[in-house]
Amino acid sequence: MGHGGCASRHSLTRQDKLSGWAISLYITSMDVSPGDLADRYLAFARSEAHGVSPIYERYATSTAESCDLLTRLLNLPRGKQQPNLLLAATRHAVGLPQGDRDFARHVLDAWEEIKPVILSRSTQTNEPGRCACLLPALAQFEAPLALIEVGAAAGLCLIPDRYGYDYGRAHLPAVEKAAPVFPCAASDQTPIPAALPRIAWRAGLDLNPLDVRKDADMQWLKTLVWPEQTDRLTRLEAAIAVARRDPPNVIAGDLLTATEALAAQAPKDARLVIFHTAVLNYVAPEIRKEFATLVQDIGADWLANEGASILPDVASQAVLNDRAGAFVLSHNGRAVARTGPHGQFIEWL
Ligand SMILES: C[S@@+](CC[C@H](N)C(=O)[O-])C[C@H]1O[C@@H](n2cnc3c(N)ncnc32)[C@H](O)[C@@H]1O
Structure with missing residues (x-):
């Protein structure tokens, strides 16, 4: 001692x-x-x-x-x-x-x-690799999409159409030069999209947004990657470089009070998807329920990619015993996949 x-x-x-x-x-x-x-x-x-x-x-x-x-x-x-x-x-x-x-x-x-x-500072890990798990779900919606991410940190998950993906049995190359390619082991059942999503509009909100243009904010994001995870760090740096060329709009606000006003700004001719990854663990269980009701009232599609203990009703549909630590991806409260917490894998249900 x-x-x-x-x-x-x-x-x-x-x-x-x-x-x-x-x-x-x-x-x-x-x-x-x-x-x-x-x-x-x-x-x-x-x-x-x-x-x-x-x-x-x-x-x-x-x-x-x-x-x-x-x-x-x-x-x-x-x-x-x-x-x-x-x-x-x-x-x-x-x-x-x-x-x-x-x-x-x-x-x-x-x-x-x-x-x-x-x-x-606070722990606001922004992991763009999680886009690899969002992509198959986003591909189920008719494009063009309007995306709102709550708890967006710097907004690196708001630009899934600007990265490349390696799902093992299928690759989706990035359009932009030097964009990161996220490896994601996809189960046979996972519907890997044939193309990157068509996103007409996007916006994020966060209690404490980080600005991709600010070196101090990005240095903090990089420090949140654990020391041995050097490949992850390299991909994060590449994602920051992509985001800096055309930064996503992330406003300051609370997910319960700011989402509705942001949704009102989305173009009416695009399919509105409100999503979050690794966010609801920051709020109390009753707030999680209120938020689910709010998204329903707004009439948007709701994608949640969260730790298994965070939305227990959703996780109970996903049979997790063989995948300790897995996140559960859900659409409107129905589990659709088990996912790696940093986007390392996706197993469609
Ligand atoms: C772990 S980070 C995840 C960032 C991003 N979603 C990702 O997956 O890379 C969680 C973020 O949620 C934000 N957050 C926590 N509570 C919030 C709330 N009530 N309203 C809005 N954002 C919140 C935090 O500030 C933080 O940036």
């Missing part, structure tokens, strides 16, 4: 349960003790980073073992205590520790530089 231990208080069973925290980020009023927070970091290390990022597994474990660092984190607002934010903010502010230097010590020594990044 480093830096004067705040023991993790719970059994392994409890730690396993806590891994769900990483999926759902909406804030409850539950009190958090140092032991709880240690458990959260250990659960992140074991359930999320293990086998994916040995570096983040080590750093999250180091955090869980440092009473000093846990205490600093507990003095931050609840929504600012999560592992991904600490790890990215540290990289962004001062880089990762060199050699075998202890992560917690590294953070404590640079806390005054790291803390403002934690407070001013």
